[in-house]
Amino acid sequence: MKTNTPTTSQGAAAVGATVRVGLDPAALQQGIVDHLRYSIGQLPALATPAHYYRALALAVRDRLQDRWIRTTETYFEQERKLACYLSAEFLLGPHLANNLLNLGLEEAARGALAALGQDLDTIIDCEPEPGLGNGGLGRLAACYLDSLATLAYPAVGYGIRYEFGIFAQQIRDGWQIERTDKWLHAGNPWEIAKPDICYEVNWGGHTETYADEAGLQRVRWVPFRVVKGLAYDTPIQGFGVDTCNTLRLWSAEAVESFDFQAFNTGDYFEAVEAKLRSETVTKVLYPNDEPAIGKRLRLAQQYFFVSCSLQDMLRILDLAGVPVERFAERYAVQLNDTHPSIGVAELMRLLIDERHLDWDQAWAITVAAFGYTNHTLLPEALETWSLPLFRECLPRHLEIIFEINRRFLDQVRARFPGDEARVARMSLIGEVGDKQVRMAHLASVGSHAINGVAALHTDLLENSVLADFHELWPERFSNKTNGVTPRRFLALANPGLRALLDRTLGTDWLVDLTALRRLEAHIEDPAFRSEWRAIKHANKRRLADYIATQTGVELDPNWLFDIQVKRIHEYKRQHLNLLHILTLYRRLKADPGLGIPPRAFIFGGKAAPGYFLAKRIIKLINAVAGTINADPEVNERLKVAFVPNFNVRNAELIYPAADLSEQISTAGKEASGTGNMKFMLNGALTIGTLDGANVEIREQVGDENFFLFGLTADEVARLQRQGYRSADWLDSHAELRAVLDMIGSGHFASGDSEVFRPLVENLTDSDPFLVLADYAAYVACQERVASAWSDPERWTRMAILNTARCGRFSSDRAIREYADEIWGLQPVAVSAHIA
């Protein structure tokens, strides 16, 4: 290999240029070799795949660099509105393969590495996953970044550079063990630190009033602590365009001049401790998916990243010479759930205290700039902060929130005279029990647009959680059904299907997912169906191999792959799935000749480390797997596997291998779901309740191609109003009782009758998510699944229809709706002038 070609000084400039930007295999190979030598300092003979990964990543980043700079420049020059997507989580998944796809560099990279004796797939697997999110909400933010860039919308993602992302899950003796996620330990070749882009963020202390030079009364915040936020930028390259947007993540650092005051008084160690305390702000992602937890550090994280982001927007306005009065013409700021909603009060503070605007002007700008996306209906997940804690941490913001509230409640009283119950319900300050600041109310009052994430969810929002706000401002509400990116979750995740689609339809489906409709013309072609099945079979083989290496469980790709992967939560009802498995298990034990098609039940998902019942559910899945997989009386019909550490990387193996997608949440509890869309995209059929986006999936695919069961959201609400008694459902179902008794008896725990008792008692005593009420309908529906599966040609037709009709669930469609209806945002063509 003559690749390390030292050149003459004359040739160096030309080679230097291709080394950085050339898109052919030879130039890329040269770039890799160059980085191996000059950026990593590795002898080629000793380079491991991990070294090649870093070298290739750096070479690919070089190829993004001109597009990235040109994009930033174009937005600045053209003075166009920018969408700022504020999210405490971005569950990005590995970058390398995605960037190769979006740049059209996959084949060049494969060739360049092959010439170096390396295999691209092995190199891709070396990338640590940037797991800066818990689940659906963070993954949505990542899909939206991909669509924004692909559709050439001017946009920035703002978030937190957690040093430790979501924990890595190991399974030991069936239990979940959490390991810290040291994703940065070998450095991160994708990010560029921008130490000159930094802002100070105050914390704690008190406020005082003073008179300014003009004699006007103003407020000054005298903080207890100041932390510095440093920008780290990651390029977000669009697919097939030159647009390369920025994800700007903030990292906390101590402000020496502030904390080191203690040093002057001789207490060096106290000063160092204070420095460490500052830097803990961005140390770790909170691993709780749904229930809000009122931790001070969490509030610090939220305020920290929001303040840095808003200060950054103001600085960019200043650089462009645009007066701050025009803030809302230049920025659309979207709140991904209430996590960044302190931004409403922070922008008011910045505009009033620092930019000296008057209240009314500042308020008009704030409301015009912000939009709020709600992600949950679970009352326990609605974020609130105890008032004393909030005052101690953010004293100035509390004053501002009181003033927003005073003016807001005057408006409510004027509209609904004498209705003090309504005033108490709508107040930004909750007075039930200890006083709290209600972040969903702050977000709603401070935003011109409020949206839910699926049609049913928006409906329920308007009629329950935010009903009073809807009555006051119906025009602020709209629905924006979630979507997923077909680039990562079809093109990258399912190369076999991608090739078939390209061959059959051409490649426009990648940027217009509704083009998949044209697949319907091929459904009646037996040769096409058989190709389809072969691809699915290969995907199942690939997943079975992965599961075998991870867990030792061997699965047969000819079996029905029945998959539930998502965070473990009672409302998502992994235990309902288990009750069905155990029903089949009992039936088979009683009648070994029972004619049921063989099924592999596959689970994956993390439980919040402090979520007692969710962790027991994982243990039960593994205990049932252990018993069933080892029992020759049933293991030729049933197998169960738990895939450890569900994350974006293994999601890309799992979704394409599914025959059946389990979307069985209690109706009215899942806001949208996006896992359901990723399964559909890859041709899985859904068994599900009428919840979240399942409703719209069923509309698209047709009733006859969707396995529907269970109570509706209305029925759930009515049952709970009437006083739901789970015992009523037990008495009428001997089989259900027998299954629960079996779990409680210790049958799956070597006779230990304690370990699963809390789970069984939860179901028999209260059953807050109506598992027992839906059990019979679920089991009956699974019998319809089994019968459909026994006709492979019919099943394949339904599978193809699912992929054909998933166009609505592209994140491109969702982003166009946000841009048109909430942000007033136009695409901006970027031309990078790259040969």
Ligand SMILES: *Cc1c(COP(=O)(O)O)cnc(C)c1O
């Ligand atoms: C899509 C996705 C989720 C969300 O799944 P739901 O089924 O919608 O809850 C969570 N985690 C990962 C890694 C995902 O890719």
